[in-house]
Amino acid sequence: MRVIVSEFMEEDILRAGLPGWQVVYDPGLVERRADLLRALPGAKALIVRNHTRVDAELLAAGAQLRAVGRLGVGLDNIDLAACRARGVAVFPATGANDISVAEYVISSAMVLMRGIHAMPSRLADGDWARNALMNGREICGKHLGLVGFGAIARETAKRALAMGMRVSAFDPHVAPGDAAWSPGGGRVAPRTLDEVLAASDVLSLHVPLTAATRHMIGSEALARMKPEAIVINAARGGVIDEAALAAALRAGRLAGAALDVFETEPPPPEDTARFRGLGNVILTPHIAGLSRESNRRVSEVTVRALRDHFATEVA
Template identity: 55%
Template sequence: MHIVISEFMDEAAVAALRADFDVRYEPDLVDRRDALLAALADADALIVRNRTRVDAALLAAGPGLKAVGRLGVGLDNIDVPACQAGGIAVLPATGANARAVAEYVMATALMLLRGAYQSSAQVAAGAWPRTELSNGLEAQERTLGIVGFGGIGRLAASLAQGLGMQVAAHDPLLRDEDPAWRATGVQALPLDALLARADVLTLHIPLTDATRNLLDAGRLASMKRGAVLINTARGGIVDEAALAQALRSGHLRGAAIDVFQDEPLPAGSPLADAPNLVLTPHIAGLTQEANTRVSGMVAQRVAQALQAR
């Protein structure tokens, strides 16, 4: 059986697959669409990250596909209904990068609350901005608000509680009486109430028609003044122009954005010159450890799916 891998995968996981399958591993296939489609002619499985578009054209090019492995958890680049209709298993790495994302959330939250970590160039040049950097905030007793209380949200909650933070969350898929709330000690709140209360707001929801521009200008304005926003979920959930304005006006203390409406971030983006903003290139879930876990999990799931056929 033949497996095509179109984006970066941990070498140990690739080697494990090669022990039992014919594997074509070319991390740059994602950028050579015609070559990718041609490579799928005799493929039994495809493994992707978030950039490969698994759409109608790709599925037509791979008539023998039995499984699509996703090196991550978001599925917005995969036409899941079409895969299901064609009997193709879609296999994400659920939970494997949760720790990496949760640690990114807490690291950027602490950095933005403290507000003291972008002064290295000033200090190195002989400036001494001690007074202006002496008004940072501590996390203890502040509230972390979580939108989407799945595995990543729950791990972020645990880390925040370890710092003495209060934690509240909103998840429309969980009933108020769901045992997860009691088990984690997290308060369930409606979205608007959560926005008004959170000192740090972190997003862990998929991009759907219902969540697109969920945080628009109106909802950003309804957030607590001086709050911090962190988005490691999907671009398109936050209105980027409205966020830039909320930062420039001082309504928000800061933000960390790892995902964008268009990736890479295009020239002229309103985020480019917004203050108190951390921009990272969709790497919140990528660490050495997470890459190993994600790749190993997907390799195992794809192998099992093919061996079961």
């Protein structure tokens, strides 16, 4: 059995979990499309993260592919219809990086509330900016609004409730009586999107990128928010209108933002330049779901899914 791995994962878990397989582990293939296509003939499985495009061209090159393992949960880089048409199963690593993303959201909110993320460099330059930071805000008692209430949002809600926050969420796909609204430690209030926007001290996005969600948080949505609110996007780039967000921050209509995902990745210089000079922004390169622990969980879940799938297929 031959498997191609085009992006990074825990190689020891890969090889130990697929004994007897022919493993082609080359995380640089994601940047070398032609080499990836040449490597696919004869492969039964492919493992990717979020940058390898699994499209009709790739599936045609890998005519013997029977499964794709996704080291993460977003599937916008995978043509699911084309996979179904060819009988290729797709296995996202559901749940494996939920904790990592939830911790990113809460920690970013805390740092932005206190205004301390730029302090180490300021102190190193001799700026004892104590007065500028003496009125940072506590997270306890603040309102966390979640747009989308799937698994990662629920993990985020648990942590927020434990820290004394009030939590509401907008998700038309979760029924009002669903047990998910009581995730432990308190109650999450189901609300409309407008209600969540208006109430939030911290707004965190947890929806996939679709035609319906693209730029759902744009200038009009941002205008409905409190000027002291913070926006965090660790879901998918494009859900928020980055130009509108930057304009709101510069105009003082928002207190801060953390972006881990961007409409184009890596973002071109003109996109990141929108945020240059803003002291209330955290920009990170799509790493919210990446940690030492989650990297291993994601690899374990993906390898197990492929092993079980082919064991069933053979049986």
